[in-house]
Amino acid sequence: MANAISIANLSKRYGQTQALSGLSLEVSAGDVCGLLGPNGAGKTTTMRILATLLRPDIGIASVLGHNVVSNPAAVRPLIGYMPDSSGAYRDMEVAEYLEFFAAAYDIPEAQRARIVDDCIALTGLMEKRDALIDGLSRGMQQRLGLARCLIHDPQVLILDEPASGLDPRARIEVLEVLRTLGQMGKTVLISSHILSELRHLCNTICIIDRGRLLYFGTIDEALKQARTAHRLEIRLTGRPDAARDMLAGLDGVRKAEVLDSHVSIELHDGIEDFSFVASRLVEAGFGVLTIKEEEILLEDAFLRLTDDAQQATHMPPPVPSAPPDRG
Amino acid sequence: MRLPLARLELTRTGRNKNMYRLRLAVPAFCAALLWLTWEFGTSRRTDPEASAAFCNNLITNAVYAFQLFVAFLYTPLLASETIAKEKQERTLPLLLMTGAREADVIVAKGLSVFLQAEILIFGCLPLQTFNTFFGGLTLEMVLGQQIVLAAVCVLLTSLGLLCSAVSFRPMDALTLTLGGEALWLATGALLDATTLGTLGWGPAFALSAVNATYEPSFSWSGLSVVTFSSLVLAISLCACALYALRRTAHVREPRRVTRRRDFASMKTLDRFPWLRQDPIGRLYAANVSTGGGIIHRWPWWICVLVVSCVLASPWPVPLWPVIVLLIIYDVSSSLSSTHEDGSMELLFVTSISEKGLVRAIYRTHLRRACVFLPSLFLASFVVVGPGRMQPMAGLPEVLPWGIRYAANGVIASVEAWLEAIAYVSLGCLCVSQYGHIARQALYALGWLFGLHVLAGLASVVMSALVAIAIESGARTDIFNSYLFTPGNVVAKISYFFVLVMMSRNWYAIFQRAVEKRWRVGEPLAERSMSRLRALFLESA
Numbered sequence: 001m002a003n004a005i006s007i008a009n010l011s012k013r014y015g016q017t018q019a020l021s022g023l024s025l026e027v028s029a030g031d032v033c034g035l036l037g038p039n040g041a042g043k044t045t046t047m048r049i050l051a052t053l054l055r056p057d058i059g060i061a062s063v064l065g066h067n068v069v070s071n072p073a074a075v076r077p078l079i080g081y082m083p084d085s086s087g088a089y090r091d092m093e094v095a096e097y098l099e100f101f102a103a104a105y106d107i108p109e110a111q112r113a114r115i116v117d118d119c120i121a122l123t124g125l126m127e128k129r130d131a132l133i134d135g136l137s138r139g140m141q142q143r144l145g146l147a148r149c150l151i152h153d154p155q156v157l158i159l160d161e162p163a164s165g166l167d168p169r170a171r172i173e174v175l176e177v178l179r180t181l182g183q184m185g186k187t188v189l190i191s192s193h194i195l196s197e198l199r200h201l202c203n204t205i206c207i208i209d210r211g212r213l214l215y216f217g218t219i220d221e222a223l224k225q226a227r228t229a230h231r232l233e234i235r236l237t238g239r240p241d242a243a244r245d246m247l248a249g250l251d252g253v254r255k256a257e258v259l260d261s262h263v264s265i266e267l268h269d270g271i272e273d274f275s276f277v278a279s280r281l282v283e284a285g286f287g288v289l290t291i292k293e294e295e296i297l298l299e300d301a302f303l304r305l306t307d308d309a310q311q312a313t314h315m316p317p318p319v320p321s322a323p324p325d326r327g
Numbered sequence: 328m329r330l331p332l333a334r335l336e337l338t339r340t341g342r343n344k345n346m347y348r349l350r351l352a353v354p355a356f357c358a359a360l361l362w363l364t365w366e367f368g369t370s371r372r373t374d375p376e377a378s379a380a381f382c383n384n385l386i387t388n389a390v391y392a393f394q395l396f397v398a399f400l401y402t403p404l405l406a407s408e409t410i411a412k413e414k415q416e417r418t419l420p421l422l423l424m425t426g427a428r429e430a431d432v433i434v435a436k437g438l439s440v441f442l443q444a445e446i447l448i449f450g451c452l453p454l455q456t457f458n459t460f461f462g463g464l465t466l467e468m469v470l471g472q473q474i475v476l477a478a479v480c481v482l483l484t485s486l487g488l489l490c491s492a493v494s495f496r497p498m499d500a501l502t503l504t505l506g507g508e509a510l511w512l513a514t515g516a517l518l519d520a521t522t523l524g525t526l527g528w529g530p531a532f533a534l535s536a537v538n539a540t541y542e543p544s545f546s547w548s549g550l551s552v553v554t555f556s557s558l559v560l561a562i563s564l565c566a567c568a569l570y571a572l573r574r575t576a577h578v579r580e581p582r583r584v585t586r587r588r589d590f591a592s593m594k595t596l597d598r599f600p601w602l603r604q605d606p607i608g609r610l611y612a613a614n615v616s617t618g619g620g621i622i623h624r625w626p627w628w629i630c631v632l633v634v635s636c637v638l639a640s641p642w643p644v645p646l647w648p649v650i651v652l653l654i655i656y657d658v659s660s661s662l663s664s665t666h667e668d669g670s671m672e673l674l675f676v677t678s679i680s681e682k683g684l685v686r687a688i689y690r691t692h693l694r695r696a697c698v699f700l701p702s703l704f705l706a707s708f709v710v711v712g713p714g715r716m717q718p719m720a721g722l723p724e725v726l727p728w729g730i731r732y733a734a735n736g737v738i739a740s741v742e743a744w745l746e747a748i749a750y751v752s753l754g755c756l757c758v759s760q761y762g763h764i765a766r767q768a769l770y771a772l773g774w775l776f777g778l779h780v781l782a783g784l785a786s787v788v789m790s791a792l793v794a795i796a797i798e799s800g801a802r803t804d805i806f807n808s809y810l811f812t813p814g815n816v817v818a819k820i821s822y823f824f825v826l827v828m829m830s831r832n833w834y835a836i837f838q839r840a841v842e843k844r845w846r847v848g849e850p851l852a853e854r855s856m857s858r859l860r861a862l863f864l865e866s867a
Binding site for chain 1: 335416417418419420421422423424425426
């Protein structure tokens with residue numbers, strides 16, 4: 001599949017701060033890619049460069065084959081950019097604002113009303129159609145920003161923290177809209193701090209820290225990388241502490257502990273078949289109710305990858321960053 | 328070039344209902360004035376010529392005052408808000424993402440501002456034609472003045488766009504625009520200020536526009552020179568604005584530098600007990616310096632230098648109003664932006680008492696106004712004092728020339744300082760009542776006129792009373808005369824007294840607003856005219 005977004009060796013410096021440092025990334029057309037990273041990682045800088053609002057110091061960035069530096073005029077109609085702060089003309093009404101941008105995007109007048117209606121319906125702003133933007137809640141303004149991004153039917157969406165500051169319901173609704181857009185075949189590059197939500201939205205993620213790429217690939221692959229060993233959660237009949245003592249003495253078990261009413265064990269690296277745990281428990285007279293592999297959260301993967309990078313940068317001499325895994 | 332963007336801008340700005348009201352109200356007001364004057368003028372039937380001349384003067388001054396207001400204040404206000412506001416609200420990148428180029432934005436904003444202003448100016452043309460019937464001005468002069476005003480609007484729109492393009496906040500843009508406008512006026516390129524005293528604003532402007540700008544013999548060439556030079560300058564400014572916009576359009580935040588000296592106390596000013604700053608005042612001053620206007624960063628000697636250059640020029644414009652305007656704008660812009668960007672909340676959450684807080688705010692702005700004091704004193708000694716030395720018929724010169732000169736300079740300086748205090752109070756008051764920059768500026772001017780009217784009335788009444796009592800022959804035109812008659816002295820003292828009392832009263836209103844509204848988080852809101860009237864009466 002052709003790349004919708006392509007970044008190669010991108011660097012950007014603000015005074016003494018190196019915001020991006022040789023970042024390379026490729027997002028295929030139709031992908032929904034999450035851009036993750038701690039504060040100051042370079043997410044917004046990357047997005048602004050892709051949105052033609054910022055020039056990189058070094059490197060190449062292109063959207064659908066058009067270079068964002070040398071040919072921004074060709075890129076702009078192809079992308080919908082939603083900045084982290086939703087800029088809006090506060091003295092305008094919702095529909096009027098969207099019509100303003102529809103006209104600015106040179107959409108023929110005959111089609112504008114229909115397109116505006118579609119965008120309003122898609123983002124759930126029907127009730128606020130004639131409301132002043134100044135009176136909209138933060139969530140509604142985020143939706144309006146999203147509607148504005150969609151007004152010219154762009155092929156690539158670049159969304160900087162679209163769900164930030166929203167209450168849980170609004171966040172779910174906005175993410176639902178984004179999921180729909182992903183299903184419609186749009187390429188979406190989205191940055192967010194709510195990692196668990198990205199898991200259900202994105203098919204690829206990109207983790208960056210201090211302007212460097214730490215990981216790029218599928219979420220499952222990230223979780224697999226983050227998992228160094230299997231952790232099992234075992235519910236059983238009998239005394240949990242006795243079971244823990246028994247399990248702790250088994251070959252292949254690194255650690256065993258009682259948590260609430262269940263026993264949690266961690267296996268040594270490389271052990272994929274953990275059926276022996278159940279059989280040894282049964283042999284020891286315990287009734288096994290459930291054995292479940294503990295889920296590795298995206299947060300864990302994120303923390304582990306960024307922690308590794310942080311340790312690497314603090315260790316003299318600096319360790320070069322890991323080559324990106326294209327998943 | 329994407330003219331649809333200009334159309335969109337016009338549609339957007341045209342939604343401002345006040346614009347329509349203003350458009351209708353002014354000609355209606357002038358027409359009513361004309362009719363009333365003509366209908367009820369006592370000399371209409373007995374002396375039609377005198378009555379016509381009176382009507383002519385009245386309409387001329389009313390219409391021209393309005394047109395000058397639109398051209399010299401309203402246009403810069405609108406123009407300086409355009410791009411800087413887009414930057415402040417972060418909508419400029421969204422606009423540029425649509426494929427519009429920076430040149431499109433400049434043209435669109437410039438066109439919408441120019442047309443808004445020009446519609447108001449051109450709308451007065453029917454009324455101005457009355458002047459030709461009454462015999463005051465010729466049609467040629469009226470049309471010439473329209474052309475010059477249009478050129479002025481173009482020029483000030485370009486200047487506003489440039490300042491807006493280099494600024495990140497409308498406040499800064501407005502300050503820069505007004506400063507640039509003052510410098511341009513100071514060159515004497517447009518108004519021959521020496522004619523103002525004798526003719527009044529309207530006729531002086533019309534004569535200056537149509538007749539000589541640089542030399543009386545130029546006649547119509549003055550108009551051509553003004554128009555042509557304004558347009559050329561405007562095009563240059565637009566090109567600079569385009570360049571500046573290309574460089575700043577995508578900068579997200581202005582560079583904020585809080586320096587150590589922002590927190591430091593200035594020892595010179597600390598010698599005065601009423602200017603001394605406590606730690607809260609210094610904290611507020613540091614917040615203001617990052618969030619507010621920019622004038623205070625100018626050293627005082629630069630102001631003096633600028634004033635000296637203007638004074639040394641062949642066409643010295645009245646500097647006093649310009650400096651006063653700068654003080655008001657500095658106070659209003661810095662205070663309102665500090666309030667709006669949330670810096671003030673840092674102080675509100677402290678345990679400091681409201682009185683202490685208000686005092687800290689007020690003293691900080693007084694200290695900022697001190698930047699202008701040396702230049703005000705200079706203007707007082709060089710222009711205002713000597714300007715009031717003219718011998719007046721029927722009044723004796725009771726003191727030697729040197730003493731009178733020194734005394735006039737000192738009195739003018741004291742007056743300048745007292746007025747500066749009054750304007751700081753006025754600025755604080757305006758911000759405490761009105762949040763929006765354009766309205767706040769207009770209301771500030773409204774209060775300023777109110778101040779002068781009231782002070783003038785009080786002085787005239789008192790001087791008249793004293794004159795009757797001691798039969799010294801006091802004059803009612805005391806603002807132009809410092810002849811040391813007892814009536815004039817008392818009148819001047821009464822004027823000072825009125826200034827001090829008004830400053831106190833405005834400060835009290837500002838204090839109440841901070842205590843009762845700001846600290847509890849009530850947003851600055853647009854107030855009704857009745858509220859304005861009540862405040863005015865309260866302060867009076």
